[in-house]
């Protein structure tokens with residue numbers, strides 16, 4: 001036995017963040033800054049991203065590795081949202097941006113479920129913890145909103161109303177557990193293309209505001225934990241645009257209806273289709289129906305709501 005002690009493991013911080021589905025998404029006309037005013041209700045679901053931030057030698061800079069089912073399609077450079085999040089924390093605090101990041105992806109990539117945004121949120125919290133920067137939730141949320149409209153919700157989790165670009169959040173009371181099935185397509189849809197198609201489809205009303213809608217039924221369903229009522233209240237203004245770009249999504253929703261879904265819609269900007277189920281077993285049955293019909297490249301099941309960004313190690 002040598003006289004050396006084992007080197008202590010490099011200190012690291014691991015943070016878990018959820019993907020999301022928009023239970024309702026209403027969009028107004030494009031603003032001068034290229035964004036659309038939204039009125040949306042997010043629900044975080046139990047598909048999680050995990051980001052680990054590990055100390056490296058001073059001056060080593062940022063490095064990034066990615067694992068998980070679709071790791072090969074995720075950028076490994078400074079365009080990655082987790083990388084940009086680490087830089088944002090360093091800039092904001094004056095710390096040196098020296099960190100090794102690892103992302104384990106559990107949310108479909110470019111699927112309209114905010115996987116990249118979840119990585120940004122997780123990297124913000126992980127770097128804050130690793131560097132002992134002591135940022136408040138408010139500061140993290142402000143940094144997150146600059147990285148992407150969906151990032152603040154990945155920090156918060158659970159169920160929340162989003163206004164502005166989707167980044168101004170108000171938590172919503174939801175009781176119980178909702179069961180979801182997701183039909184994922186290998187080829188993602190770029191969010192800007194879906195909003196651009198939405199603009200073309202609504203060109204007859206170029207100045208419209210997001211329809212305030214009547215979400216009383218949705219809120220009551222969430223408060224009561226009533227999946228049948230929630231299924232009836234699901235709505236997505238971007239759905240027509242996503243289906244226009246990917247007509248095969250119509251068939252995906254039809255198969256979910258044949259399998260008795262309580263409600264089905266395109267998740268966010270798509271192309272993932274979400275179906276609300278009565279039970280976990282029913283969610284598995286809807287997923288099996290998609291597989292049997294050959295309409296999805298992969299099928300996933302999850303529950304919502306799920307917690308926001310949490311340090312797990």
Ligand SMILES: C[C@](O)(CO)[C@H](O)COP(=O)(O)OP(=O)(O)OC[C@H]1O[C@@H](n2ccc(N)nc2=O)[C@H](O)[C@@H]1O
Pocket residue numbers: 022025034035036037038040112114117147148149150151164165166191192195268269
């Ligand atoms: C579709 C949703 O997922 C619904 O939650 C989000 O609105 C998208 O959020 P995100 O991917 O975090 O969006 P960002 O990364 O901030 O923006 C990507 C692009 O999406 C479009 N975008 C996004 C959000 C918004 N309210 N209006 C938009 O028009 C813009 O073209 C923008 O350049």
Ligand SMILES: Nc1ncnc2c1ncn2[C@@H]1O[C@H](COP(=O)(O)OP(=O)(O)OP(=O)(O)O)[C@@H](O)[C@H]1O
Pocket residue numbers: 073074075079080081082103108109110111112113114115116117119120150188189191268269270
């Ligand atoms: N950490 C990341 N993980 C995945 N994609 C990323 C990441 N950082 C940047 N990207 C880029 O962003 C694109 C969209 O990825 P993401 O998975 O966030 O889409 P999304 O789920 O549709 O997002 P949203 O629902 O927020 O619109 C990818 O095609 C990829 O090029």
